Amino acid sequence: MFDLNGKKVLVIGLARTGVATSLFCARHEAIVTAVDTRPESDLAEIAAKLRAAKISLQLGGYTEKILDGQDLVIPSPGVPADSAILKAARANNIPVWSEIELADRFLHGRLVGITGSNGKTTTTSLIEHILKNSGFSTLLAGNIGTPLIDVVEQTTDQTITVVELSSFQLELIETFRSNISIFLNLTPDHLDRHGSMEAYAAAKARIFEKQTAADFAILNADDPASTPYAPTKPKVFWFSRKQRVAQGAFLLGEEIIFRHHGEEEIILKQSEIPLPGAHNLENVLAAVAATRLVGARPNGIAKAIRSFSGVEHRLEFVAERNGVRYYNDSKATNVDATLKALDAFPGRILIILGGKDKGSDYTVLQTPLREKAILALLIGAAAQKIESQIAGSVAIERAGTIQRAVEVASRAAQPGDIVLLAPACASFDQFENYEHRGRVFKQLVQQLTEQTAHSASGKR
Numbered sequence: 001m002f003d004l005n006g007k008k009v010l011v012i013g014l015a016r017t018g019v020a021t022s023l024f025c026a027r028h029e030a031i032v033t034a035v036d037t038r039p040e041s042d043l044a045e046i047a048a049k050l051r052a053a054k055i056s057l058q059l060g061g062y063t064e065k066i067l068d069g070q071d072l073v074i075p076s077p078g079v080p081a082d083s084a085i086l087k088a089a090r091a092n093n094i095p096v097w098s099e100i101e102l103a104d105r106f107l108h109g110r111l112v113g114i115t116g117s118n119g120k121t122t123t124t125s126l127i128e129h130i131l132k133n134s135g136f137s138t139l140l141a142g143n144i145g146t147p148l149i150d151v152v153e154q155t156t157d158q159t160i161t162v163v164e165l166s167s168f169q170l171e172l173i174e175t176f177r178s179n180i181s182i183f184l185n186l187t188p189d190h191l192d193r194h195g196s197m198e199a200y201a202a203a204k205a206r207i208f209e210k211q212t213a214a215d216f217a218i219l220n221a222d223d224p225a226s227t228p229y230a231p232t233k234p235k236v237f238w239f240s241r242k243q244r245v246a247q248g249a250f251l252l253g254e255e256i257i258f259r260h261h262g263e264e265e266i267i268l269k270q271s272e273i274p275l276p277g278a279h280n281l282e283n284v285l286a287a288v289a290a291t292r293l294v295g296a297r298p299n300g301i302a303k304a305i306r307s308f309s310g311v312e313h314r315l316e317f318v319a320e321r322n323g324v325r326y327y328n329d330s331k332a333t334n335v336d337a338t339l340k341a342l343d344a345f346p347g348r349i350l351i352i353l354g355g356k357d358k359g360s361d362y363t364v365l366q367t368p369l370r371e372k373a374i375l376a377l378l379i380g381a382a383a384q385k386i387e388s389q390i391a392g393s394v395a396i397e398r399a400g401t402i403q404r405a406v407e408v409a410s411r412a413a414q415p416g417d418i419v420l421l422a423p424a425c426a427s428f429d430q431f432e433n434y435e436h437r438g439r440v441f442k443q444l445v446q447q448l449t450e451q452t453a454h455s456a457s458g459k460r
Contacts, residue, residue: 002105004028008069010035012085013076014046020147021074021099026053033070035062064088074099077143077168098172100165103148105175109137109159112290115170115207116184116226118337120144122275123184123283124164125311127290133304134296136160143169145435160294167203177210180290181234182218184282186225187336205229218289220282221245237293239285241278249288256285258292267292268302275310277344313438315344318445323415326445330438332422335360341422342368348417350375350409352402353390355425355437357382362389362424369394375412377405381429401430402437406444419445 007030011022014036022034032055039060040047047057058066064085067073073089073096080086081096089096104111114124121144128140139155141148142163155161163178170176186201208217208231217231221240230236237260238245249258249267256267267288273281284305291301310316311331318326329341333355342349342365349372353365362385369376370393377399378386387396399405402421409419421441431437 002102004030006031007071009033010066010070010073010089011076012036012073013079014038014043014050015076015078017099017147017149018074018076019046019050020150021076021102022050022055023053024102024149024152025074026055032056033058033066035059035066037061067092067094070094072097072102074102075172077166081168081171095174096172097174098169099147099149100142100163100169101173101176103152104173104177106152107148107161108152108155108157109161110180110294111178112160112162112180112182112294113142113165113178113207114163114182114184114286115165115167115204116182116220117187117204117334118340119184119279119283119286120164120166121331122280122311122314123182123286124162126283126287126305126308128162129308130287130291130296130301130304131160131162131294133307134291134300136294136296138162142166165207167200170206171203173206173209175210177212177215178207179211179214180216180218180293181207181211182286182290183207183220183226183229184286185220185223185336186229187334201225201229205231208234216290216293218248218286218293220286221248221250222282237289239282239289241281241285249285249292251281251285256288258288258298260292265298267298268305272302272306274306274308276315277340279340279343280315313435315341316438316442318442319448321410321445321448322413324410324413324417324419326419327421328438328441328445329420329422330427330434330441332424333426333434334358335362335364335424338365338422338424339368341420342372345372345418345420347372348414349373350377350413350417350419352377352379352399352405352409352419352421352441353386353424354379354381354383355423355427355431356380356429357385358426360424362386365390365424366393374417375409377408379405379423379430380425382425386424402440403444406441406448410448 009025009030011034035058132138139151139161141151143166144164211234215234217234221238237248239249241251313330316328332338373394427437
């Protein structure tokens with residue numbers, strides 16, 4: 001365990017992770033300074049909470065002088081690893097760790113880590129759901145909503161902590177190690193932050209870096225972009241919906257099979273999976289491999305999968321109004337996730353696209369939009385770029401805001417149509433995060449259904 005007592009710790013950025021890290025370090029007797037570029041007026045409630053914990057604050061901006069005398073720097077995930085302040089810290093031989101690196105040094109029990117470009121949240125939630133329903137003591141944390149640092153004090157030697165891991169978190173680790181590491185897939189994302197696919201992939205692949213021969217690595221045999229990153233130290237297992245694998249989970253006909261030491265066992269039928277789309281089949285296969293390796297029994301795994309209702313903001317059914325179904329996939333923050341969302345439905349989709357661009361190529365949406373969609377409603381800062389790259393493939397409406405998009409979609413849609421929020425962009429231009437965006441969408445749809453019910457009752 002790492003001793004924080006008396007250490008001078010600088011926390012950069014006071015979003016959810018930065019606040020949790022600051023409070024954790026203060027509880028462990030560190031001398032904490034927390035900084036943020038936002039003014040105090042934007043952070044009044046947070047500032048009061050941190051000051052009550054005897055944490056020094058510098059708000060509204062900071063300079064490299066803040067590094068003087070610091071023993072450790074922990075940036076929030078939103079702070080780029082190559083930012084001037086972090087470069088200066090390294091130049092002064094001050095360790096720079098992500099929050100998961102610090103948290104791991106206080107963790108007890110086993111850790112299952114999940115990374116990849118898409119499907120992380122669903123797979124993480126499903127693994128935890130299966131293990132909990134199989135009688136294991138579990139905690140759910142990471143990029144999924146609760147920082148790992150917030151739960152480590154609850155862990156025991158019997159705990160299995162299931163953690164969603166982003167490239168931003170993984171690029172600043174030193175000794176972080178998961179007992180089971182899952183790399184789901186690799187498609188372009190966060191190129192505005194990492195600069196290249198190579199750098200982005202390398203950050204993701206760090207999940208395997210400190211694993212030993214006693215650990216397990218799980219990869220997607222059908223994803224040629226991520227398979228080259230299969231590590232050599234841990235035992236490698238695969239998942240596939242297209243081929244039988246040497247070790248791992250795969251689809252054979254209608255059955256999901258787990259194979260280990262040459263023996264195959266049937267887990268459940270594909271038709272029993274309650275989640276739509278081929279990508280969710282892959283998520284289930286990854287979860288089967290992970291939970292079987294933890295020690296969950298096949299019948300328990302099958303029962304838990306059947307009862308899994310999915311994840312909020314991930315192809316989440318919101319409501320049906322006048323025969324039109326509304327789905328919230330606000331978690332589709334990159335182009336590949338949007339492609340998977342489009343693939344989950346047969347057609348006649350009115351799709352809401354846009355937000356903050358992450359250096360993405362939207363031209364790959366042209367064919368599925370031509371085949372599946374009848375209208376694209378564009379919102380946010382990326383609207384002009386998206387329009388220029390999908391023009392000619394589908395009817396386009398510049399809605400500007402999500403409120404206007406829902407309004408236009410509700411008027412244009414006919415019974416049997418699907419209105420789908422799958423933005424292919426980050427949310428930070430108009431919302432706090434993708435959850436905020438998804439909640440607003442659901443509220444707007446709910447208002448539509450209430451208006452419909454009200455007008456219907458008025459006609460009686």
